[in-house]
Every structure is written in C-alpha cells, then in structure tokens.
C-alpha cells in the first residue's frame with residue numbers, strides 16, 4: 005500500500021514533505037498512475053496536490069495572466085479569460101486527451117511531464133510563457149525553455165513544485181492557431197502538432213510570426229528560419245509553402261508506431277498551409 | 286514460496302493436453318514447443334495477486350531457440366520450418382478451391398478486367414470484459430467452471446478431454462459476458478481454471494486476464510492478403526472472377542479453417558458470376574492465434590470484392606449501386622460460390638432504399654461543399670452473410686421452459702448472451718407464445734447442468750436457431766397449460782380458454798385460474814417442456830471437397846446488407862473523417878428493433894476501426910501494440926451519426942421470420958469507407974487500416990501546383 009498525503013495548503017505541503025522526503029507529488033495522476041502501473045516509476049509515498057487552492061486560480065495580474073498549476077484542463081478551457089485572450093491554448097486544451105482526462109489532468113502535470121507530445125507546450129512556447137516554481141525557499145520564475153530541458157526532464161529543485169504559468173496575452177492583431185494531428189479524434193497522442201501566433205498589419209502583411217511544433221523532436225521544435233520566411237509577406241499559399249519547405253527540411257523527427265519520420269516532417273510543413281485561412285483570400 | 290498453492294506444467298495435465306474444435310492442436314500448457322508469444326507454459330496458483338506476481342517472476346524458462354515462421358510468404362516456402370510437424374499439409378492448415386464455368390480463363394474474353402491486391406490487418410476484439418472465470422472442484426468430484434464464454438457446451442467437452450476427465454465430471458456455466466465478438470468462441474481460461482481447481486480441491490480458483498494478457502494471448506481477426514481479378518461485359522454484367530485469399534491463422538487451428546472456408550464461400554459475394562476460380566488458404570505461422578471474430582472471414586473477402594466492384598463501376602462509367610443491382614443473384618439463382626440461394630432475399634430492395642437515401646441522392650452537392658484542403662467522397666458496399674454451421678456440423682438448439690411452482694414462466698437459455706441481448710429476445714419470444722409479460726418470467730442462463738445443449742452464441746445463429754427451439758417448447762407448454770386448465774375448470778375444450786398474463790381465463794363464463802394455482806396442481810414433469818430445432822441445411826454441392834463441407838460450406842440462409850460511408854479527407858494530413866454512415870439491412874423480420882440497431886451500430890463502429898485505425902501490429906513474432914494506448918480503437922467522437930434502415934424479408938425457417946444480424950453489419954464498412962476515400966481522391970491504398978500516413982501517401986500533394994520539387 006502506498007500512503008497518499010493530502011496537504012490543504014502550501015505550508016502543510018512543505019511540512020509533510022519534510023517528514024516524507026521521498027514522497028512524490030502528483031496532481032491529476034493521469035500521467036503518474038500510468039507510469040506506476042507499468043512499473044516505470046516507484047513512489048514510496050504520494051503527495052496529492054489537488055487541494056492546494058492557492059494554485060487553482062486563473063487571474064489577470066497586471067499585463068499578464070496567471071494560470072495556476074493545479075487547474076485542470078477543463079477548468080482552463082471553460083474560463084472566459086483563456087478563451088478570449090489565449091485561444092491558441094484553448095484550442096490545444098480542447099483536443100487534449102478526452103473529457104475524463106481533461107477533468108483530471110492539470111496544467112502543472114502537463115508541464116512537469118514534459119512529453120514531446122504534451123499538448124499545452126507548443127502554445128505556451130509561442131506565447132513566451134514563464135513557469136513559476138514554488139518551494140519552501142520561496143518563488144522563482146523560469147522561462148519555459150529553461151524549465152523544460154529535454155523529454156521528461158525539467159528544472160525542479162528538491163521539494164519544488166510548479167506553481168503556475170505566467171503569460172502575456174498577445175494583442176488583438178495576432179492570429180492564434182493550433183492544430184493537432186492524431187490517429188483518432190480523442191485519446192490521441194499528437195503525431196505532430198502546430199501552434200502559431202501570426203501578427204498581421206491591417207493590410208494583411210505578416211509583421212510577427214511565432215511557430216512551435218509538438219511531437220517533431222525530443223522537445224518542442226521552433227523554426228526561426230520559417231518564422232523569418234513569413235515576415236513581410238502575406239498568408240498565401242506560395243509564402244506558406246516556402247516556410248513549409250524550410251520546416252520539412254530542418255525537422256529531424258523519429259519513426260515510431262504511430263507514424264514515420266517522413267510523414268511527420270511533411271505534415272509539420274503542411275500544417276502551415278492551414279494559416280492561409282487568416283490571409284483573407 | 287509461501288502463499289503459492291500450486292505450480293503446474295504440462296506434466297500435471299492428465300488428459301490429451303490438446304484443445305480445438307476441428308484440429309485439436311492447441312495445448313493447455315506447452316509440452317513440445319512454444320509456438321507464439323502468448324503460449325502458456327506454466328500455471329501458478331497463489332493466494333493473492335502480489336504473491337502470484339512475485340512467484341511468476343521467479344520462474345526460469347530454458348528455451349532452445351528455433352527458427353520461427355513469421356509471415357505467410359515464408360510459411361509457404363518449401364524449406365520453411367513446420368509449425369506442426371504432424372500436420373499432413375505442412376503449414377497450410379486448410380486450403381480450398383471453388384471453380385465454376387471456365388474459371389479464371391474466362392477473364393481473357395471479358396471486355397473489362399479490374400485487378401486489386403490488398404493487405405488487411407489483424408484486429409483485436411477488445412471486449413470490455415477480458416477473458417475471465419472461476420472454478421472449483423467440489424467434494425463430490427465435479428469440476429465446476431464459471432466462465433466468460435460463448436460456448437459452454439463445447440467447452441465442457443474440450444476441457445474434459447484435455448484434462449482427462451469424464452464429461453459428467455465437468456460443468457460449465459456462462460453468465461452474461463462483457464462482450465465476446467467471437468473472441469470467446471472457444472476455450473480461453475477454461476482448461477487453465479480446471480487444471481488449477483484440480484490441483485486445489487475444494488478451493489475456488491479465479492483467473493482474469495489483464496488487458497495486456499488478453500492482448501498477448503487472446504485470439505484476433507485473421508490478417509489477410511487478397512488478390513482479385515474481376516471481369517465484366519461492357520454492359521456491366523459480371524462474367525469472371527479469380528480470387529485468392531490467404532489468411533494468417535497463427536499457430537493453432539482455433540476455427541481458422543472454418544473462418545477461411547466462410548471467406549471462400551463469400552469470396553464472390555451476393556453476385557451471379559458464371560466463371561470463377563476462388564481459392565483460399567489458412568496458413569500456420571508463429572504469430573498470435575487468429576480465430577473467430579464477428580464476420581468470420583467474410584469482412585476480408587468483402588473488402589476485396591466490394592472494392593473491385595467500385596473499380597469496375599468506374600471503369601464502365603456505371604453507377605456503383607446500379608452495377609451491384611444488375612448483378613445480384615436473386616432467389617433461386619446461383620451466387621458466385623456456385624450455391625443456389627433459396628432463402629428470403631431483400632438485398633435488391635436494400636439497394637433501392639440506399640439509392641433513394643438522402644446521403645446518396647445528395648452526395649454531389651455535399652461533395653461540392655468541401656472546404657479548403659478537404660475532399661469529400663461517398664462509397665457503398667453490398668454484402669451477404671451466411672448463418673449457422675453449414676451442411677455437416679449439426680446446427681441444433683434445445684430449449685427448455687418451465688411453469689415454476691410459483692406460477693412464473695422460466696426460460697432455460699442454452700445460448701450465451703455476450704451483450705447482444707439475445708436473453709431478452711428469448712423472453713420476448715416465449716412471452717409472445719405464452720402471452721406473458723416480463724414480470725411473469727424468469728431466465729436461466731447457459732449452464733451445462735441446468736440448460737440443454739444449444740450450440741454456440743456465434744455464426745449469426747444464436748437467436749435464429751435457439752429461437753425456433755424455444756417457440757416449439759413454448760408452444761408445447763402453452764398447449765399443456767390450456768389443456769390442464771380445461772380439465773380443472775370442467776371446460777369441454779382448451780379452445781374455449783385464453784392464456785392471459787399470470788392466468789388462464791374461460792372467455793364465456795369469465796372464470797379464471799391463476800398460473801400459480803395451475804402450477805400447484807401439476808407435477809414437475811408436466812410443468813416442463815422442451816423443444817428442439819435443427820437449422821435447415823443447403824442441399825447444394827458446389828464442391829466435392831468433404832473437408833470444405835465439414836468446415837461449413839455452403840450455407841442455406843443468408844442475411845444481406847448494403848452500407849454507405851461518407852468521408853472527408855484532409856489533403857494536408859491525410860486524416861479521414863467519417864461524416865455519415867447508412868446501413869440498409871435484410872435480416873428477416875425484426876423482433877426487437879432496438880437490439881437490431883445496436884448490433885448494426887456496434888458493427889459499424891468496429892468496422893470503422895478496422896478500416897481506419899485498428900492494427901494489431903506484430904513484428905518478429907512480438908506484439909507491438911500491447912495495450913489500449915497503442916492499439917487504437919475508435920472513440921465515440923470518431924463515429925458519426927448512423928442511420929439504420931431495414932428491409933424485412935420474412936425468412937420461413939427463422940423464428941417469426943427472423944434471420945441473424947450479429948455479423949452482417951461488419952462486412953461492409955471497410956470497403957464502403959475505402960470506396961468513399963477513392964471517390965474523394967481517385968486513389969486507393971493497398972494496405973489497411975487507412976491511417977493518415979497511408980492516405981497522404983496516395984494523395985500526393987494535390988495542393989502544391991505540380992507538387993514540391
């Protein structure tokens with residue numbers, strides 16, 4: 005039997021963790037319990053974070069939004085701030101897992117798992133999100149790229165947890181776009197996904213482009229060259245195709261059971277063509 | 286090790302240690318060589334799961350590596366190792382050929398010939414309840430097995446033989462199953478439970494496979510390779526067919542020969558084709574065991590034929606429904622297998638209904654509305670599906686019904702209900718004959734000690750055959766109740782009485798006799814009635830090959846269906862989205878429309894998985910999709926709204942005119958979907974399922990003017 009500790013606030017968490025230094029924290033358990041069942045992780049004791057109310061808020065704080073790590077995907081998805089200001093993230097959450105998974109799984113869990121296929125990651129990368137980490141020593145902020153060091157590898161000190169995510173919502177001139185390619189409509193791990201923020205002038209000229217792909221490499225893949233290629237042009241097929249070619253050339257994905265590397269590479273580029281819908285003809 | 290009650294190997298198996306229906310070639314515990322990755326070698330009985338897991342981890346297996354046979358091509362090579370050294374035809378479990386007219390030679394004089402080669406995947410049943418059961422050896426020496434099984438009576442014989450027991454010593458019962466689909470048509474846990482129970486007398490033993498174990502050791506739908514050449518006159522009349530079907534049956538028979546034979550019989554579908562050569566083989570390999578799965582060899586055959594039909598329609602510039610309609614074998618005519626169709630036959634009407642359906646009539650406009658990077662297509666398929674065991678193996682059911690001492694009607698069902706709801710249909714049938722509502726009825730589920738042998742819950746014959754036996758038994762009981770009531774009420778003739786819910790009534794005088802009272806005045810032997818029914822067999826002899834006849838060819842009664850799929854393809858990703866699905870089915874009279882629709886919807890969902898995402902991958906003899914996160918079943922979001930329509934062609938040999946509906950819906954989805962994909966993009970993939978990657982590969986880059994360099 006594994007003991008499960010249930011702190012109801014951060015102070016209690018630190019105290020319990022001190023008494024059970026080898027305990028492993030978890031939130032929705034949708035990743036951890038699968039790993040435990042498969043014998044891929046061992047936990048002498050578990051600390052369930054779900055009662056940490058202070059990390060379950062979604063708030064505007066100054067120019068930024070704070071998204072608590074313990075928010076479930078469903079809570080985030082249903083929040084007007086998220087839908088209104090961060091549609092790229094909302095679109096990703098809408099296709100994450102399935103309804104039961106979205107009601108259990110959390111943002112913090114998705115970040116800490118740092119899967120190459122984590123669906124919140126490409127949106128958070130293009131949004132330039134920062135991760136807030138909490139420990140008995142206090143709170144610190146890291147950029148997402150500093151937080152995620154590799155597949156399943158994150159920067160977390162001893163007895164440190166993810167407290168939440170800080171995001172500055174893009175302005176209204178920015179088109180926000182997310183698409184995931186899976187092998188079915190729910191419970192589908194991304195074969196490849198794309199998050200894009202495209203800032204357009206009133207005339208429809210691209211003046212900013214941020215692109216990020218999931219499942220295309222060990223962590224989220226960016227392509228400054230493809231972003232650069234879009235600048236100054238319009239969202240029309242020839243321009244998008246040129247950027248698509250760059251990505252297809254640069255990417256070095258892997259073969260696995262779900263798809264070959266060649267397919268991923270091609271589709272990673274193809275997904276850019278969908279941006280033509282924002283080009284207005 | 287403390288907590289371990291028994292460690293058993295083949296040395297403790299006292300019987301033949303062989304299971305199977307036609308060829309008994311599957312050991313309970315391996316005694317000569319391991320033939321696939323899910324073979325059982327040792328059986329450990331422990332007090333709790335933790336001890337069991339620890340004990341299993343301590344087993345050391347010493348194996349001498351042998352050269353495996355990992356695909357059908359290799360299996361058929363002359364120097365291939367033999368999966369069973371004692372099998373007279375080597376790695377060919379069974380082969381069959383049906384030739385009529387001038388056979389494939391007639392292709393040479395056809396105005397048009399289309400050709401098609403296909404590779405179809407292995408499909409996992411993935412029932413909700415994995416293989417499970419429990420057993421006990423009673424102090425009286427009876428081995429009682431309660432199992433999730435479609436075949437309690439056959440299991441009893443198999444277990445007794447394999448374990449060296451007398452038939453009377455074994456009792457098998459089959460309470461409601463959490464799904465079967467054919468995966469429990471045959472022994473799974475039964476003999477293992479028996480062996481464990483014999484080793485631990487007086488103590489109940491339980492076995493319940495985890496999902497991973499079920500994936501590893503459970504049977505699958507046969508992967509198949511097919512090659513078809515179909516020839517027609519320029520007016521659209523089919524003239525010649527050359528079909529070759531190859532089924533990977535894995536290392537054991539497990540009804541694989543019967544599956545192949547049904548595929549062979551249906552290789553030319555519901556059409557009249559004068560010159561045919563149909564060939565099929567079931568091939569032994571060291572891959573996972575293939576066995577029965579809803580459709581039983583026919584989905585593979587229909588996948589090839591119904592795509593060839595569309596290729597032909599396209600070649601001839603004919604409407605695909607019209608081409609099918611023109612070539613139907615009608616009642617009294619011979620289908621391509623060479624057998625005459627004498628059963629009720631509503632397929633022509635099914636096709637007419639489908640042709641008039643909004644999805645078909647409105648397809649042009651719907652396709653034209655495809656958005657950017659999308660392509661839409663609509664495809665159809667038409668199929669028939671034989672019911673029952675064929676001409677040799679008796680397709681018999683024995684029903685028993687009782688007026689209980691409390692005055693209730695108790696039906697003893699001999700056929701398992703695996704979720705399809707035939708137990709309710711039984712009550713409905715008996716209730717209809719005896720004019721009783723559910724509140725006055727009870728049901729006993731299959732149990733070799735209490736119910737009578739009625740064959741398997743399989744082959745679309747469950748209600749078809751058992752229902753007739755039950756009608757006979759119910760009629761007999763009805764007569765007896767009325768006659769006894771007439772005596773007791775001093776009424777001249779039973780015809781003056783009416784059997785009403787819970788009572789008998791003398792219409793003229795209004796006098797009534799409650800059934801409970803009637804029961805009290807009857808002896809037990811009077812209160813019980815039995816009925817037997819043997820399904821009709823075909824008198825046709827399309828082949829002189831007795832092995833094929835034993836394996837079920839030909840059938841006498843068929844259900845029919847035509848199905849339509851509407852798909853939307855994404856040019857950028859190759860994803861195929863099913864947007865609409867229609868089925869028009871003739872399975873005779875419907876006794877329970879809701880249950881029939883559930884069968885159709887379930888089959889369509891399973892068929893869409895077969896077409897689009899389910900692929901039980903095996904490489905080097907090892908399972909690559911060991912669980913539900915890697916083996917992808919369609920979710921509810923992947924299934925579109927489905928429309929089920931019915932043509933009720935009354936079948937005189939079925940209960941109240943009914944024919945089976947369990948399988949016919951499984952045969953059409955894959956070809957209908959593939960035809961829809963081809964309608965959308967003009968191309969076909971050779972390998973299934975149609976994953977986005979395969980579809981993108983056939984699509985090329987239509988969006989790139991001239992393609993990318």
Ligand SMILES: Cc1cc2nc3c(=O)[nH]c(=O)nc-3n(C[C@H](O)[C@H](O)[C@H](O)COP(=O)(O)OP(=O)(O)OC[C@H]3O[C@@H](n4cnc5c(N)ncnc54)[C@H](O)[C@@H]3O)c2cc1C
Nearest residue numbers: 031032033034035036101109110112113114116122123166
């Ligand atoms: C059937 C199924 C389908 C899925 N589909 C998808 C999908 O489509 N897309 C996708 O991205 N993911 C998917 N997942 C994975 C998973 O649901 C998500 O990653 C989810 O966001 C994990 O959150 P959780 O709260 O359940 O994590 P948990 O399982 O509770 O934790 C996962 C890991 O993160 C750590 N952790 C959790 N919270 C914190 C925290 N606040 N601070 C520090 N460490 C923490 C835990 O110690 C653990 O190591 C799926 C999982 C399942 C079982």
